[in-house]
Amino acid sequence: MPLHRQISAYFISKISSGAWPPGMRLIPQRELCRQLGVNRSTVVTALGQLAALGLIEGSRGGGTRVAASSRAGASGPDAAARSTGAAGQLGGNWNDYVEEGIHYPNLPAVQAINRLEYEAGLIRLGTGEPAPGLLPGESMRQVLLELAQNPLPPLSYEEPLGSLILRRAVSQELSKNGIEADPSSILITSGALQGLQLIALGLLPRGSTVLLEKPSYLYSIHAFQSAGVKFSGLPMDKDGLLPDQLAAAAIRSKAAMLYTIPSFHNPTGILMDAGRRDALMDIAGGLGLPILEDGAYQDLWLDDRPPNPLKARDREGRVLHLGTLSKAASPGLRIGWIVGPEPVVRRLADIKMQTDYGASSLSQLAAARWLEGGYHEQHLVLLRGKLRQRRDFMLQLLDIHFAGLASWNIPAGGFYIWLSLNGTLSLRRLFKAALQAGVLLNTGDLYDRSDSRHLRLSFAYASEDEMDHGIAALANIINNQMT
Amino acid sequence: MPLHRQISAYFISKISSGAWPPGMRLIPQRELCRQLGVNRSTVVTALGQLAALGLIEGSRGGGTRVAASSRAGASGPDAAARSTGAAGQLGGNWNDYVEEGIHYPNLPAVQAINRLEYEAGLIRLGTGEPAPGLLPGESMRQVLLELAQNPLPPLSYEEPLGSLILRRAVSQELSKNGIEADPSSILITSGALQGLQLIALGLLPRGSTVLLEKPSYLYSIHAFQSAGVKFSGLPMDKDGLLPDQLAAAAIRSKAAMLYTIPSFHNPTGILMDAGRRDALMDIAGGLGLPILEDGAYQDLWLDDRPPNPLKARDREGRVLHLGTLSKAASPGLRIGWIVGPEPVVRRLADIKMQTDYGASSLSQLAAARWLEGGYHEQHLVLLRGKLRQRRDFMLQLLDIHFAGLASWNIPAGGFYIWLSLNGTLSLRRLFKAALQAGVLLNTGDLYDRSDSRHLRLSFAYASEDEMDHGIAALANIINNQMT
Numbered sequence: 031m032p033l034h035r036q037i038s039a040y041f042i043s044k045i046s047s048g049a050w051p052p053g054m055r056l057i058p059q060r061e062l063c064r065q066l067g068v069n070r071s072t073v074v075t076a077l078g079q080l081a082a083l084g085l086i087e088g089s090r091g092g093g094t095r096v097a098a099s100s101r102a103g104a105s106g107p108d109a110a111a112r113s114t115g116a117a118g119q120l121g122g123n124w125n126d127y128v129e130e131g132i133h134y135p136n137l138p139a140v141q142a143i144n145r146l147e148y149e150a151g152l153i154r155l156g157t158g159e160p161a162p163g164l165l166p167g168e169s170m171r172q173v174l175l176e177l178a179q180n181p182l183p184p185l186s187y188e189e190p191l192g193s194l195i196l197r198r199a200v201s202q203e204l205s206k207n208g209i210e211a212d213p214s215s216i217l218i219t220s221g222a223l224q225g226l227q228l229i230a231l232g233l234l235p236r237g238s239t240v241l242l243e244k245p246s247y248l249y250s251i252h253a254f255q256s257a258g259v260k261f262s263g264l265p266m267d268k269d270g271l272l273p274d275q276l277a278a279a280a281i282r283s284k285a286a287m288l289y290t291i292p293s294f295h296n297p298t299g300i301l302m303d304a305g306r307r308d309a310l311m312d313i314a315g316g317l318g319l320p321i322l323e324d325g326a327y328q329d330l331w332l333d334d335r336p337p338n339p340l341k342a343r344d345r346e347g348r349v350l351h352l353g354t355l356s357k358a359a360s361p362g363l364r365i366g367w368i369v370g371p372e373p374v375v376r377r378l379a380d381i382k383m384q385t386d387y388g389a390s391s392l393s394q395l396a397a398a399r400w401l402e403g404g405y406h407e408q409h410l411v412l413l414r415g416k417l418r419q420r421r422d423f424m425l426q427l428l429d430i431h432f433a434g435l436a437s438w439n440i441p442a443g444g445f446y447i448w449l450s451l452n453g454t455l456s457l458r459r460l461f462k463a464a465l466q467a468g469v470l471l472n473t474g475d476l477y478d479r480s481d482s483r484h485l486r487l488s489f490a491y492a493s494e495d496e497m498d499h500g501i502a503a504l505a506n507i508i509n510n511q512m513t
Numbered sequence: 514m515p516l517h518r519q520i521s522a523y524f525i526s527k528i529s530s531g532a533w534p535p536g537m538r539l540i541p542q543r544e545l546c547r548q549l550g551v552n553r554s555t556v557v558t559a560l561g562q563l564a565a566l567g568l569i570e571g572s573r574g575g576g577t578r579v580a581a582s583s584r585a586g587a588s589g590p591d592a593a594a595r596s597t598g599a600a601g602q603l604g605g606n607w608n609d610y611v612e613e614g615i616h617y618p619n620l621p622a623v624q625a626i627n628r629l630e631y632e633a634g635l636i637r638l639g640t641g642e643p644a645p646g647l648l649p650g651e652s653m654r655q656v657l658l659e660l661a662q663n664p665l666p667p668l669s670y671e672e673p674l675g676s677l678i679l680r681r682a683v684s685q686e687l688s689k690n691g692i693e694a695d696p697s698s699i700l701i702t703s704g705a706l707q708g709l710q711l712i713a714l715g716l717l718p719r720g721s722t723v724l725l726e727k728p729s730y731l732y733s734i735h736a737f738q739s740a741g742v743k744f745s746g747l748p749m750d751k752d753g754l755l756p757d758q759l760a761a762a763a764i765r766s767k768a769a770m771l772y773t774i775p776s777f778h779n780p781t782g783i784l785m786d787a788g789r790r791d792a793l794m795d796i797a798g799g800l801g802l803p804i805l806e807d808g809a810y811q812d813l814w815l816d817d818r819p820p821n822p823l824k825a826r827d828r829e830g831r832v833l834h835l836g837t838l839s840k841a842a843s844p845g846l847r848i849g850w851i852v853g854p855e856p857v858v859r860r861l862a863d864i865k866m867q868t869d870y871g872a873s874s875l876s877q878l879a880a881a882r883w884l885e886g887g888y889h890e891q892h893l894v895l896l897r898g899k900l901r902q903r904r905d906f907m908l909q910l911l912d913i914h915f916a917g918l919a920s921w922n923i924p925a926g927g928f929y930i931w932l933s934l935n936g937t938l939s940l941r942r943l944f945k946a947a948l949q950a951g952v953l954l955n956t957g958d959l960y961d962r963s964d965s966r967h968l969r970l971s972f973a974y975a976s977e978d979e980m981d982h983g984i985a986a987l988a989n990i991i992n993n994q995m996t
C-alpha cells in the first residue's frame with residue numbers, strides 16, 4: 031500500500047471508530063509530517079482523499095477538522111436535531127465540552143512540557159525529578175520481594191487517613207526532623223501535589239488569598255487558581271522570604287494562608303535560615319495566619335543539614351506540613367503526606383475519600399516497607415552524594431559558558447539552580463529555539479508570570495554528557511537572542 | 514497513675530502539640546466514655562482538671578471546646594491581634610477553615626460509614642467491595658514476585674495517559690467485551706471514582722444537568738454536585754432505564770450528559786437488556802446527547818454473559834466508558850480507566866496531571882502484569898463461583914426472614930440486592946438501631962435522597978455466618994419499626 035493510502039486508512043479508522051469525533055481539529059500539516067516522518071506532498075495527498083470522502087473539512091478558524099457530517103447516521107432527521115442541539119446544552123458535541131468544565135487547563139507551556147518529556151532524545155535541563163539512574167530500582171525490587179515473600183494483606187480500600195502502618199513509619203521519619211506527630215495527625219496522599227489539591231478544595235473559600243514566595247512552584251500548577259484562590263507574591267533574598275514584609279502584606283490582602291517552601295525552594299533553590307524561620311513563626315503567630323509548609327526537598331541537603339522545618343517549631347497547630355517520597359525515593363509511588371491538626375486532617379481525608387478513595391494500597395505497603403526497612407536512610411546517603419556531584423558539574427559548566435551572560439546561586443540542596451540572565455529576551459522564543467536544538471527548558475515565567483529573565487535549571491535529571499552538550503547549546507542560543 | 518489523670522495527660526499532650534487546636538470541638542462525653550471504655554465520672558473528673566487549667570471551656574453551641582486561650586503565647590499583644598483576626602480572613606483559625614472550601618463534605622451518613630467500616634466486629638451488610646477472602650492475595654503475590662524477579666523499571670512519573678503497557682493490556686481486555694479502543698483512547702485513573710471526578714471537573718460547566726437512573730451510585734458521592742452540576746433522575750424497571758422517557762427528560766432539562774450503569778446497576782443490581790441498550794443509543798444519537806457509561810460491574814455476571822457495553826455499540830465517539838479493577842481484582846490497587854474520543858481523554862489527562870501527576874506506577878505495573886499474565890481471567894472464574902454461592906445464600910436468608918416484610922430482585926451479577934420494604938420507616942432510625950445491634954447498613958436514601966423504604970444489601974462482603982446472623986437481626990428490627 032502506498033504511503034498516502036496507509037495514512038488515509040489510519041485516519042479513516044480513527045474517524046469511523048469515533049476516536050476522532052466530528053468537529054475534532056486535526057494537528058497542523060507540518061506537525062503531521064514531523065510525527066509521521068513523511069514529506070508534505072504525501073500528507074496533502076492523503077488529506078485530499080479524506081476530503082473527497084467527506085470525512086474532513088476546512089474549519090472556520092483555519093486548519094482542518096473531522097467533518098461534522100462524517101457519521102453515517104448524520105444525514106437523517108437525527109442530524110437536524112443534533113445540529114440544533116435539541117438536548118445537549120452545548121450542542122451535544124464532546125469537542126465543545128473539552129473547552130468547558132470548571133478546571134483550568136494547564137498552561138500551554140506546561141502541557142507542552144508534560145508531552146515533550148516523553149519524547150526520546152531531548153535533553154531535559156529543567157526536569158524536576160531524579161534521573162532514572164538515581165532512582166533506587168534495586169532496593170525497590172528488594173522491597174517488593176519482601177512483600178511477596180510474606181502473605182500479602184488483601185489489597186482492600188484503605189481507611190480514610192491511609193494505612194496505619196505507613197502513617198506510623200511516616201511519624202517516625204518526621205521525628206528525625208523534629209516534628210512530633212501522631213499517626214492521627216497524618217493523612218497519606220497520592221503525592222504532595224494531591225495534598226495541595228485537597229487543601230485548595232477543602233479549606234479555602236473562593237476569592238481568598240494565599241501569600242507565597244515569588245517566584246514559586248505554586249504558580250506553575252493550577253490547584254489553587256482552579257479553586258478560585260488568588261495569589262499575592264512576597265519577595266525573597268538569598269536567605270528566603272523577607273519576614274518584615276509579611277505582616278503588611280497579610281493585612282493588606284486579608285490573606286487566608288501563607289504557602290512557603292523553606293528548604294531548597296522550587297524554583298530558586300534558596301534555603302531559609304533558622305532566624306528567618308523563627309521570625310516567620312512569630313509574625314504568623316501574631317497575625318493568626320495559618321501556614322502551609324511544603325517540605326518536598328527537606329531531606330535533600332547537599333552540604334549541611336538544614337534547620338528544622340517550621341512544623342517542628344509549631345505548638346499551636348498553625349502549620350500544615352507537606353512531605354513526599356517523590357523527590358528522594360520514587361515519584362511513581364505517588365506517596366505523600368499532610369501533617370496538621372486532627373480536625374483539619376480529617377476534613378481533608380473526607381474529601382480524599384470523595385476524590386479517589388485513597389492512595390494505592392500497594393504503594394502504601396511498599397512505602398511503609400521502604401521507610402521501616404531502613405532503605406530510605408541508606409538511599410538518601412547515596413543520592414546526596416550523586417546529586418552533589420551533579421550540582422558541582424553543572425556549576426562548572428555554568429562558569430565556563432555563562433560567565434558574563436548570567437548570574438546564579440549555589441544551592442545547598444534540592445535540584446535547582448536559578449539562572450538570572452544579564453539581559454531580557456522572549457522566554458517563549460528561547461523555549462522554542464532550545465527545543466529546535468533538542469533542549470527542553472523550564473523557563474522562569476512558569477513560576478512567575480511576569481518573569482522574562484530566569485531559567486530553572488535542574489541538575490537532577492540530565493546526564494553529565496547531556497548537561498555538557500545542553501548548557502553549551504543553551505549559552506549559544508541565549509547569546510544570539512539576548513538584547 | 515489513676516485513670517482520670519491518664520486521660521487528662523493525653524488531652525494535654527494533644528492540646529499542647531497543636532494537634533487539637535484552639536477552638537476545636539471535643540467529642541461528646543458519652544462517646545468519649547464509649548471510646549475509652551471508662552465510666553462517666555472518670556471522664557468528668559479528667560475534664561474538670563483540664564477546665565481548671567484553662568485548657569478547655571464550654572462552647573456557645575453546647576459541648577466543650579479547646580480553649581481559645583489555651584496557647585502559651587496567647588496572652589500577649591499577639592492574642593489581641595489574633596482575636597480581631599487582623600490578617601486571617603477567617604479569623605486565622607483552622608477550625609473555621611474546616612467549614613469552608615468549595616468541596617462539599619460527604620453526607621454525614623457516608624462519613625459515618627467510611628469511619629465505621631474500620632471498626633472491628635461490625636457485620637457489614639451493605640459494603641460494596643469484595644470480602645478480603647475474595648481478593649486474590651496469592652496471585653497478587655505471584656504478580657509481585659514476577660515484578661521483583663526482573664529488573665524493576667524506575668518508578669518515575671508516568672506519561673499523562675498512564676503507562677503504555679497497561680493501556681495496551683486494558684485495550685486487549687476491552688476487546689473481549691466488543692470495545693475497540695487504541696491505547697491513545699484510554700486514560701488510566703486512580704479508580705473509576707477519580708474518572709468521575711475528572712469528568713465532573715473537566716467537561717461540565719457549572720449549572721449543567723446530568724440525567725441518571727434514580728436511584729444511582731452517583732447520588733452517594735459528591736463529585737458532580739461539588740462541581741455545581743445538577744441531577745435529573747429517570748425511572749427504571751427490571752430491564753433498566755426506560756428509554757421512552759429519555760428524550761422528553763433530556764430536552765426539558767437541557768441535559769449535558771446521561772450517566773448510566775447498564776450492567777448490574779449500583780444500588781439495584783438491575784441489568785439493562787440488549788434491546789434497551791440499542792434503543793438508548795438510538796435516542797441519544799438523535800438527541801446529540803453524550804453518554805457516560807459506568808462499567809464497574811460489567812465482568813461480574815453470575816448467570817449469563819451480559820449484552821455488550823454501550824461503548825461497543827458506539828461509532829460516533831458518543832460514549833465515555835469507565836472501567837475499574839476494584840470490583841473484580843483489588844480495590845486497593847486504585848486502577849481504573851476512561852475510554853473515549855482522543856481529544857476528550859487528552860483534556861482529562863491534563864487535569865489528572867494537575868491533580869496528582871497520575872496513578873501509582875507500581876500499581877500500574879502490577880495491574881498490567883495481572884491482566885497480561887492471565888491472572889485476571891482465572892480469578893474472575895473463581896470469583897463468579899463464590900459470588901454466585903453468596904448471592905444464593907443471601908436470597909435463601911431473605912426468603913426465610915423477609916417474606917411478607919419486603920420484596921427484592923434476583924440479581925444476575927454484581928454485588929447487590931435491592932430490598933424494597935413493604936412499609937415505610939425512618940431510615941435514619943433503622944440505621945442507628947442496626948448499628949446498636951452490630952449491623953452496618955447502606956440505606957436507600959444514600960442513592961436517592963427521597964427514598965424511605967429501600968436497603969442496598971451486598972452479598973460480596975459479609976461472611977455466611979455474618980449474613981445469617983445479620984439478616985435475622987435486621988428482620989427483627991424492621992419488624993419492630995415498620996408501620
Ligand SMILES: Cc1ncc(COP(=O)(O)O)c(C=O)c1O
Pocket residue numbers: 158220221222223224247291296324326353354355356357361365366869870
Ligand atoms: C515544591 C514541590 N511541592 C510538591 C511537589 C509535588 O510532588 P509530588 O506530588 O510528586 O509529591 C513538587 C514536585 O514537583 C514540588 O517541587
Ligand SMILES: Cc1ncc(COP(=O)(O)O)c(C=O)c1O
Pocket residue numbers: 386387641703704705706707730774779807809836837838839844848849
Ligand atoms: C458504579 C460504580 N462506579 C464506580 C465506583 C468506583 O470504584 P473505584 O474508584 O474503586 O474504581 C464504584 C464503587 O463503589 C461503583 O459502584
